[in-house]
Amino acid sequence: MDSESERSAGRDHPSGDEMGQLFGNPETRRQFLKQFTVTSAAMALGSQLISSPSANAAEKTSPVTAENAVDVHLRVNGKDYALKLDPRTTLLDCLREHLHLTGSKKGCDHGQCGACTVHINGRRQLSCLSFAALHAGDEITTIEGIGQPEKMHPMQAAFVKCDAYQCGYCTSGQIMSAVALLKEPCGPDDAEVKEFMSGNICRCGAYPNIVAAIQQVRQRTQAG
Amino acid sequence: MKTFQLTRAKNNAEAIAAGTKSKTAQQGAEIRFIAGGTTLIDLMKLNVETPQSLVDMNRLPLDKIEATPDGGLTNCGEATAYHYSVPNLRVHFGRAQ
Numbered sequence: 001m002d003s004e005s006e007r008s009a010g011r012d013h014p015s016g017d018e019m020g021q022l023f024g025n026p027e028t029r030r031q032f033l034k035q036f037t038v039t040s041a042a043m044a045l046g047s048q049l050i051s052s053p054s055a056n057a058a059e060k061t062s063p064v065t066a067e068n069a070v071d072v073h074l075r076v077n078g079k080d081y082a083l084k085l086d087p088r089t090t091l092l093d094c095l096r097e098h099l100h101l102t103g104s105k106k107g108c109d110h111g112q113c114g115a116c117t118v119h120i121n122g123r124r125q126l127s128c129l130s131f132a133a134l135h136a137g138d139e140i141t142t143i144e145g146i147g148q149p150e151k152m153h154p155m156q157a158a159f160v161k162c163d164a165y166q167c168g169y170c171t172s173g174q175i176m177s178a179v180a181l182l183k184e185p186c187g188p189d190d191a192e193v194k195e196f197m198s199g200n201i202c203r204c205g206a207y208p209n210i211v212a213a214i215q216q217v218r219q220r221t222q223a224g
Numbered sequence: 225m226k227t228f229q230l231t232r233a234k235n236n237a238e239a240i241a242a243g244t245k246s247k248t249a250q251q252g253a254e255i256r257f258i259a260g261g262t263t264l265i266d267l268m269k270l271n272v273e274t275p276q277s278l279v280d281m282n283r284l285p286l287d288k289i290e291a292t293p294d295g296g297l298t299n300c301g302e303a304t305a306y307h308y309s310v311p312n313l314r315v316h317f318g319r320a321q
Contacts, residue, residue, distance in 0.1 A: 067227045068227050068230065070227065070230055081254050086226045087230040088228070090265070109269070111262055111266060114272060129262050129265045129266060130261050130265065131230070131258075131261065131265065131278075134250055134280050136282075
């Protein structure tokens, strides 16, 4: 049956190779991509050879000779760090790129989404709209300092329990805001919680579950 | 973002002295004060504001919101959004629980 259908395919339809060319079967596509990668790699190498060596040297030395560089001592999650930073470094970039605390996320980088929320001296603040150099001596807490998988903050546990996320990108910011909210003058009803959490955007739309998680923690802390 | 010199004002007089060195306080001023930075840093990222010097006034005692005798409020420029969520302010505008 199989051989018969193969033969009929060979007779009436284009051969396997031709089909591949027409519809791009995986093997042909892979070959194409391989070829393409080799070509583009060669092109990139070519442009590197063409570019002047001085430009490359400047790129390498730029972190050391950063204009107006400032010495900053930061205290993050109870640990002290001595850094030399370009004054333009936002607190978010400093946390992620220099201290490798990548829990705080860069969403919009313009203070509109809340994914980068951290605590400065116990208050929530957007780390993308603040320079790291302004926070010498401040007590900075990131999501890493709130809790760890083996020892979660009650808010983190509630987020897991209530399924208060989908993709999880905004979650660290949501939790930072939610933890700060516990100490803020927020009313008991859901509408008030939504108002206080309005600075954190969730593209997946997990809002009902986020509110549920927060209310759960608030009720427990009130009861306990 | 254009680079800038970052200085921290130790007192009000120092901050005022730094401010007087700027030709203008309008858009494009060469010296800018920074407190919260919500607007300023955003505009600097977009190269709308390109100050050569940035004066940090976060350590100055200018973050108060106080009631005035005529029932209004005085608001210092350094007060950040956080200050607006304090309970007495919500009472003031009739939004208390």
